[in-house]
Amino acid sequence: MSQQYLGSFEEIVLLTVGILHDKAYGVAIKEEIEKRLSRTVRLGALHATLVRLENKGYLSSAYGEPTKKRGGKRKRYFTVTTYGQKALKSTMQTRQQLWESIPGFAFE
Amino acid sequence: MPKSLPPPPRVAQRLLKWFCHPDLYEQVDGDLNELYAKWQEDDKMKYPRWAYAREVLGLMRPRLIRTIPRFSIHLHPRDMYKNYLKLAFRNIWRNKAFSSINLFGLAISMSVCLLLILIINDQYGYDSEFEKKDRICRIVSERTSKEEGKVTKLATAPMPLAQVLKENCPFVEEVVRIKRRFGGEAVFQGKTVPLKGIYADQSFLDVFDVIWVAGDATDALTTPNTVVLTETGARRLFGEQEAVGQVIEVTGTGTFLVKGVVKDHPTRTHIKYEALASVSTLAALEKEERIYASLDNWHNLNDNYLYLLLKPGSKHKALNPILEQIVDQQYDEEDQSTYAYHSQALLDITPGPSFSNQLGTVIPEIMLYFLMLLGFIVILSAGFNYANLSIARSLDRAKEVGIRKVSGAFKSHLTTQFLIESTVFAIIALGIACLFLEFLIPAFLQLDPNISRVFALQRTPGVYLSFLGFSLLVGGISGLLPALHLAAFNPVKVLKGVGNIRVFSRLTARKALIVAQFVFSMVFVISVFLAQQQLTLSLNTDLGFTTEGIVNVDLQGNDYEVVAQALAANSDILAISGSSNLPATGSEDRNPFKNLETGESISITNFAVNRAFIPNLEIDLIAGENFPENASKEQEQYVILNEQAVDLLQLTSPEAAIGQLLQYNDGPTLKVIGILGKFHYREASETLGPFALRYAPSRLTYANVKLSSQNVHRALTGLEASWKEVDAIHDLSYRFFDEDIKEQYTGLLITMKIIGFLSLLVCSIACLGLLGMAIYHTKSKEKEVGIRKVMGATSSQLMVLLSKGFVKLILLAAVIALPIAFFVNQLWLETFAIKVSLVGGLISGFGLMLFLGLLTIISQTFKAAIANPIDALRDE
Numbered sequence: 001m002s003q004q005y006l007g008s009f010e011e012i013v014l015l016t017v018g019i020l021h022d023k024a025y026g027v028a029i030k031e032e033i034e035k036r037l038s039r040t041v042r043l044g045a046l047h048a049t050l051v052r053l054e055n056k057g058y059l060s061s062a063y064g065e066p067t068k069k070r071g072g073k074r075k076r077y078f079t080v081t082t083y084g085q086k087a088l089k090s091t092m093q094t095r096q097q098l099w100e101s102i103p104g105f106a107f108e
Numbered sequence: 109m110p111k112s113l114p115p116p117p118r119v120a121q122r123l124l125k126w127f128c129h130p131d132l133y134e135q136v137d138g139d140l141n142e143l144y145a146k147w148q149e150d151d152k153m154k155y156p157r158w159a160y161a162r163e164v165l166g167l168m169r170p171r172l173i174r175t176i177p178r179f180s181i182h183l184h185p186r187d188m189y190k191n192y193l194k195l196a197f198r199n200i201w202r203n204k205a206f207s208s209i210n211l212f213g214l215a216i217s218m219s220v221c222l223l224l225i226l227i228i229n230d231q232y233g234y235d236s237e238f239e240k241k242d243r244i245c246r247i248v249s250e251r252t253s254k255e256e257g258k259v260t261k262l263a264t265a266p267m268p269l270a271q272v273l274k275e276n277c278p279f280v281e282e283v284v285r286i287k288r289r290f291g292g293e294a295v296f297q298g299k300t301v302p303l304k305g306i307y308a309d310q311s312f313l314d315v316f317d318v319i320w321v322a323g324d325a326t327d328a329l330t331t332p333n334t335v336v337l338t339e340t341g342a343r344r345l346f347g348e349q350e351a352v353g354q355v356i357e358v359t360g361t362g363t364f365l366v367k368g369v370v371k372d373h374p375t376r377t378h379i380k381y382e383a384l385a386s387v388s389t390l391a392a393l394e395k396e397e398r399i400y401a402s403l404d405n406w407h408n409l410n411d412n413y414l415y416l417l418l419k420p421g422s423k424h425k426a427l428n429p430i431l432e433q434i435v436d437q438q439y440d441e442e443d444q445s446t447y448a449y450h451s452q453a454l455l456d457i458t459p460g461p462s463f464s465n466q467l468g469t470v471i472p473e474i475m476l477y478f479l480m481l482l483g484f485i486v487i488l489s490a491g492f493n494y495a496n497l498s499i500a501r502s503l504d505r506a507k508e509v510g511i512r513k514v515s516g517a518f519k520s521h522l523t524t525q526f527l528i529e530s531t532v533f534a535i536i537a538l539g540i541a542c543l544f545l546e547f548l549i550p551a552f553l554q555l556d557p558n559i560s561r562v563f564a565l566q567r568t569p570g571v572y573l574s575f576l577g578f579s580l581l582v583g584g585i586s587g588l589l590p591a592l593h594l595a596a597f598n599p600v601k602v603l604k605g606v607g608n609i610r611v612f613s614r615l616t617a618r619k620a621l622i623v624a625q626f627v628f629s630m631v632f633v634i635s636v637f638l639a640q641q642q643l644t645l646s647l648n649t650d651l652g653f654t655t656e657g658i659v660n661v662d663l664q665g666n667d668y669e670v671v672a673q674a675l676a677a678n679s680d681i682l683a684i685s686g687s688s689n690l691p692a693t694g695s696e697d698r699n700p701f702k703n704l705e706t707g708e709s710i711s712i713t714n715f716a717v718n719r720a721f722i723p724n725l726e727i728d729l730i731a732g733e734n735f736p737e738n739a740s741k742e743q744e745q746y747v748i749l750n751e752q753a754v755d756l757l758q759l760t761s762p763e764a765a766i767g768q769l770l771q772y773n774d775g776p777t778l779k780v781i782g783i784l785g786k787f788h789y790r791e792a793s794e795t796l797g798p799f800a801l802r803y804a805p806s807r808l809t810y811a812n813v814k815l816s817s818q819n820v821h822r823a824l825t826g827l828e829a830s831w832k833e834v835d836a837i838h839d840l841s842y843r844f845f846d847e848d849i850k851e852q853y854t855g856l857l858i859t860m861k862i863i864g865f866l867s868l869l870v871c872s873i874a875c876l877g878l879l880g881m882a883i884y885h886t887k888s889k890e891k892e893v894g895i896r897k898v899m900g901a902t903s904s905q906l907m908v909l910l911s912k913g914f915v916k917l918i919l920l921a922a923v924i925a926l927p928i929a930f931f932v933n934q935l936w937l938e939t940f941a942i943k944v945s946l947v948g949g950l951i952s953g954f955g956l957m958l959f960l961g962l963l964t965i966i967s968q969t970f971k972a973a974i975a976n977p978i979d980a981l982r983d984e
Contacts, residue, residue, distance in 0.1 A: 026139035043143070044166035047136055051171050063134075069145055073138030 006058075006091050012037065013049050014058055014088055017078045025064070025075040026050075050078060058084030116144050117157050120164040127173045136167060188521070189528070196529040200536070206501060207533075209880050210494050213873045214537035217490040218582065219544035220869060222575055223552060224483040226565045229574070230376065231476060234458035237374040239317050240417060243281075244454040245424035247273075247414040247431070248463060253445045263463040263470075265414040265449060266406045272434055273414070279422035282311040286413040287402065288467055290385045293359040293664075293838070294345055300838060301344045303358070305335075305383030306467075307390060313370075315417045316379065323352040323368020329386040335364040341382035342369045358385075359838070360665060361393065375564040378458050378468040406438050406447075413467050416451070427451040469562045482866055485628050489870055491586035492621040493877040494530060498590030499618055500884035502597075509594055510602035522595035530587025531580060538579035556858050619917055622881060625874035626921030626957060627928070632867030634929040634953030639860040641944040642937065643853055649942055651692055652786035653725040655845035657682070657820075659827070660690055661811040662841040666834055668718070668808040674830045680816045680823035685720035686808035691789045693848045701747075701778075701800065702771040703757045710756045712749075713789060713797060716804035722748075724812055731762040732782030735803040746803040747778040750787060753798035778802065791852045795941045812845070871957070875964045878914065882968035886910055893972055894980030903973040910969040911962075918961040922954050929953065 006014065016032050017024040029050075030041045053059045064075040080088070121137075128136055140163060147156035200207045235241060247265040252258070270283040287307040294303040310329040312318070313336075318325075321339060328336050335356070342351040354366045364385060373380060387403075394401045402408040418424060431449040439447055452460070462472040509522060553560040663671060668686045675681050689697065702709040719735045721727075735746050747770060751762060759765035762783040770778050789799050815823040824842075831840040886893075893906055901909075930946055937943045 026135055027142045030139075030143075042166045043136070043139060043163045044169050044172065047132065047139075047167065048169045048171045051132065066138075069142055070138035071141035073134050073141065075138060076135035 006087055009045070010049055010053060010058075011088070011091060013046065014053060014080060014084055017059065018080050018085075018088070022077060022079065024078045029078070053084070054078075057081060058087055114157065116140070116160045120161040124164045124167065127168060129172055129174050132172055136172070140164070192525045192528045193532065195525065196532040199529060200533065203501070203504075205883065206497055206880065209876045210497060210533065211537050211540065213490045213493050213876050214534065214582070215540035215544060216869055217486040217873060218534075218537055218541035218579065219548055220866065221483045221487050221578065222541055222545050223548050223565075224479055225574060225578065226549075226567070226571060227479065227563060228476060229571055230563050230565055231459045231471060234376045234378060235454050237317075237376065238454070240315060241454050243418045243420065243422075244315060245416050245418065245427070245451045246454065246457065247416070247427075247449050248452050249409055250448040250450070251409060251445045252448075255444065261461070261463050262409050262465050263457075263467060264409045264412050264465045266408060267402050267412045267414075268404050268406055268438075269434065269449070270414050272438075273416065273427075273430070276434070277427065277430055279419045279426065280416050281419045282315055282417040283309070284312045284315050284415040284417070285309045285387050286312065286379070286415065286467065287387065287390065288411045288413070290361070291358055291383055292361075294383075295357040295359065295837065296345050296354065298837070299345075300359075303341055303345070303383050305341070305381045305385060306379070307387045308384045309387050311417070312384065312415075315415065316373075318373075318384075319371040321369045321371060322350075323366075325368065328367040329384060330388065332386060332388045332392055333362055333364050334367045334386045334389075336368045336370055336384040337366060338370055338372045338382050340372050342366075344382075360398070361385075362389070364389075378466070378470055380468050380561070407443070410465065415454075424451040424453050469558060471562065482863075486866060486869055486873075487582060489625050489628060489873045489877075491582060492625055493873060493880065494533065494586040495589045496618050496621050496877055497880040497884070498526075498530070498587070499593050500881060502590070502594050503884070503888060505594055506597055506602045509597045510599040513597070513599035514603065519595045523591045526591035526594055527584060527587045530591070531583035534579045534583025534586070535576075537582075538575060541579075542575070555861055556854060559858075618881070622874075622877060622914075622917050623921045623924070625870070625877055626918055626961065627925040629867065629871045629874045630921060630925035630953055630957045631929045631932060632863065632870050633956055634925075634949050635933055636860065636864045636867050637952050638933050638937065638944060638946065638949035639856065639863065641949060642940060643856055643860065645942060645944050646792045646853060646856075646940070647850060649788070649792035650786070651788040651792060651849075652784075653691060653727045653788075655725075655849060657815050657817050658725070658845040659813045659815055659824070659842045660845055660848065661813055661827070661831070663809050663811060664835065664838045664841060668805065668811060671811055671831075671834050674834045675811070675813060675827065678823070678826040678830055680819065680826050681813055682816055683720065683724045683814040685724035685812045686718040686805065686810065687721055687812060688716035688804070688807050688809050690810060690812075690845070690848060691715070691725075691787070692791050693852060699773040701753070701757065701773075703759065704769045704771055704777065706758055708756075708758050710753075710798060712753050712756075712800045714747075714800040714802055715789070716802050716807035718805045718808060719803070721801070721812070724814055727787055728785035729782045730785045732766045732780070734782060736781070739803055741805045744772065744776045744802060744804050745779060746781045747772070748782040748784055748801040749780055750784040750789075750796070750799040752796055753800055754783060756798050772802065791849070792942055813842075871960065875960055878961060878964045879968070882914065882965050885913075886968050886972040890972065890975075890980040893975070894977035897977040898981070906973040907966070907969045910972060911965045914965045915962070918958055922958070926950055926954065 012033060013029065016029050016036075020028055020032055026043065026046065030043065030046055033039070033041050033046075050059065050061075054061060058081060059078045060081050061076050061078045064077050066072050066074045124137065124140070125133065140160065143163070144156060144160050147153040147159055150156075153159060200211075238244065246263070247269065249262040249265050251260045251262060253260075267285055267287075270285050273280055274283050285308070290305040290307050291303040293300050308329060310327065313325055313328065318336075323336070328334060335358075337345065337351060345351070345356060346354065351366050351369050355363050356366060357363050370384075390399070390403055393399045394403060400408060400410065402410070402412050416424075416427070428450055431451070435447055435449060458470050459473045459476050460470065462474070463470070512522060512525075549565055553563065553565070661671070663686075672684050672686070675684055697715075698711045698713050700709050701712045701714075719737065719739070722729070722734045729748070730751075732748070735748070739745055749757070749759075749765065754760075754762055754765045757765075757768075757770070759768055759780070765780050765783060768780045770780065772778050784799070784801070787799065788796065790796060813827065815827070827842070828840050889910065893910070896906060896909075897903075929950060933946060933949065937946070
């Protein structure tokens with residue numbers, strides 16, 4: 001459990017990659033997060049997190065085709081690995097358990 | 109869609125490419141391009157270019173930037189350094205000729221630099237031992253004479269300023285008045301000893317941290333005729349006896365009650381004393397007219413100093429406006445000069461700007477800078493040698509470099525290795541230099557008695573630390589050029605065959621180094637030659653009077669007539685005369701003389717003499733005659749002028765001047781009775797101004813005794829015996845006239861010794877450098893020489909071939925050095941009235957350096973030229 005710890009921004013990025021399914025690349029992820037969470041995302045922060053998640057094995061990536069819009073540069077598409085999915089689920093479950101452990105009267 | 113949109117900022121793009129990790133660059137750059145295109149279409153985004161730049165900067169994160177390649181990960185750096193050190197020692201050991209040339213040069217020049225560091229450290233530590241040093245300042249003066257517009261900067265200040273400052277400046281805590289020239293000789297129970305001291309206020313004791321050994325500090329210096337002695341002074345006067353409460357007599361000043369004994373002042377202070385007398389003593393002395401009035405005199409800036417202790421937190425500069433106001437109040441239009449006063453912080457005094465009337469010896473700042481420059485030149489020269497010889501040796505090291513590179517060493521490794529080598533060198537040289545220093549310091553201190561009084565040259569751990577820092581710096585800088593040169597070898601070329609590398613590829617740089625060294629050497633040598641010649645010239649100049657066999661006896665307050673009578677009985681004494689000053693020894697008094705006919709008044713240097721003075725010193729008169737025999741001894745009546753005085757007093761011609769009347773110092777009227785021919789009352793080096801000899805037998809302070817040359821020793825013993833009859837208390841004090849005059853050139857002599865020593869150093873370093881170059885040059889041409897010889901070249905042809913290049917360098921150095929030497933020496937020679945011609949010095953300096961250079965080169969080329977060619981060609 002403890003090895004699968006996810007930071008909150010890491011979790012957001014991982015989930016967004018999941019949302020975008022096979023269209024998840026830098027700018028798309030950035031805009032998706034900005035749209036859904038109404039916060040700005042620095043490209044630097046995003047890429048740093050992507051690198052970290054990939055190093056941890058939660059993400060895998062592959063190059064797409066180069067486009068003119070990107071100055072002839074290829075997109076790099078990210079997909080959530082099975083290991084990543086497990087990490088997300090375990091995080092969610094942990095949260096769930098924590099929620100359920102709160103006594104009924106505490107949040108009233 | 110408008111097509112002419114600006115591209116993203118280029119700087120940001122390049123920056124990104126530079127720092128971004130190559131694996132990430134493509135996607136990141138692509139993302140940025142896509143975003144940028146969107147921003148340009150977005151109306152809300154005003155500055156897309158700025159946004160782009162901001163995003164680029166935001167990408168500078170540890171995870172995203174290029175990792176710095178770490179090559180030596182597999183090697184522990186400590187092991188490599190150990191290896192470098194070992195190699196450094198091996199290389200030093202293996203090339204003994206090279207190493208000793210370098211070590212010797214470096215060590216000697218380093219020892220000189222170490223001495224300079226000591227001197228500079230010493231000077232900047234002056235006065236820093238006083239506890240209140242940051243709050244003490246002194247008042248300095250600037251006197252501008254209205255007549256000539258000449259500005260004199262003085263370390264002195266008028267005495268009454270003290271009271272005014274105390275009343276008008278709320279932030280002045282204490283004022284200390286100091287007057288120099290207390291003492292001379294002190295007498296206690298019939299024993300006379302020299303004692304040097306100052307007059308000072310009671311506040312001196314507190315401001316300058318005087319530490320009491322015996323006696324009571326309160327009111328020690330408030331009443332007249334009290335004195336406080338330092339331990340040195342007290343020991344000299346009283347030995348082991350109790351000092352406090354004793355009464356001593358100070359010759360010519362009066363009797364003093366010893367109020368206490370204090371610890372000696374620190375060595376590094378400009379205020380030096382063995383005794384402190386109360387300032388209030390001066391009042392009585394001034395009343396009796398024994399000294400020139402100063403206590404209430406706003407115009408006396410001769411011997412008085414004002415030191416102020418400021419309240420904590422106040423700035424000494426704040427005194428300046430107050431001082432300006434005071435000047436306005438105290439001086440009026442009728443004064444001959446205008447005065448200005450400034451404050452000077454205690455710590456700015458030594459080293460500091462040059463002032464006249466300094467209290468104690470203060471070395472001017474400019475002198476220190478000059479010394480620093482000399483030291484810099486010396487060490488630069490030695491550093492050049494190291495660089496030069498190391499590059500020359502690159503032939504030997506080329507294979508080593510090649511193999512190291514092939515085995516995976518990078519340029520940076522090799523640079524480090526060679527830098528470590530040069531640093532090891534410098535540290536060994538430092539060790540030797542420290543040894544040399546122990547011999548150098550006593551030699552330096554003995555140059556002149558004054559030097560040991562001014563310099564303490566303490567060797568503290570801090571100083572040694574700075575030595576170490578200095579040697580590391582020298583090692584690093586001198587090793588840099590060879591390190592970069594050697595590390596840049598291409599391993600393939602080097603390993604294919606040593607013949608392929610161009611050893612002399614940096615020839616221009618190395619030629620420049622040799623030339624620079626010879627330029628320095630030549631300038632030095634020429635300067636020494638000129639100084640030597642000037643000194644000889646100055647000493648041998650006809651001063652217009654004879655000094656032969658003349659001994660000047662200080663009368664020490666005795667009546668001249670009495671002394672003369674006692675001495676006259678001695679058959680070894682040929683003649684005797686009296687004077688108030690001694691010509692050409694640097695003492696002079698000036699007083700106004702007024703031409704009664706025209707009313708013209710000028711200030712003239714004058715001596716009081718008796719009748720025998722002119723014949724005794726064999727002085728020529730061009731008009732008129734010596735003072736008459738029957739002249740009154742009490743009432744001054746006669747004066748003898750020199751030609752300059754005749755001109756300035758508008759007396760038309762020497763002949764016409766005879767019989768004219770002059771008023772001396774607003775006092776007696778004097779008749780001009782004779783005109784002097786050539787008479788150097790000042791040193792030969794200085795220009796002569798107006799001068800007068802007054803007939804005033806009551807004002808003599810020296811007896812000029814001419815001794816028979818047959819037996820000087822017997823004459824002096826006789827002189828001593830005769831003196832004892834006259835004055836049993838004082839010891840006879842005499843000096844040979846010619847030695848006294850010579851002493852005027854001590855400054856020049858010391859400078860000459862120092863520059864002479866340095867030039868010897870620079871020359872030998874330059875020659876060592878040249879020697880090293882010649883060794884490697886001939887060695888690299890060994891085979892060429894062998895082949896030429898086999899083909900029929902003669903030894904002399906070969907020598908010319910090998911030496912030609914070096915001779916050209918020396919000649920080039922001469923072309924640069926001669927004009928520099930000319931201008932530099934012109935500067936100081938200007939100040940001499942009689943000066944040697946520059947040409948002689950230039951030629952001899954150039955000749956000497958050419959000779960030394962040729963000797964060095966030929967020693968090597970000769971060996972190569974006469975060698976048996978078979979030795980060089982055997983291996984082919």
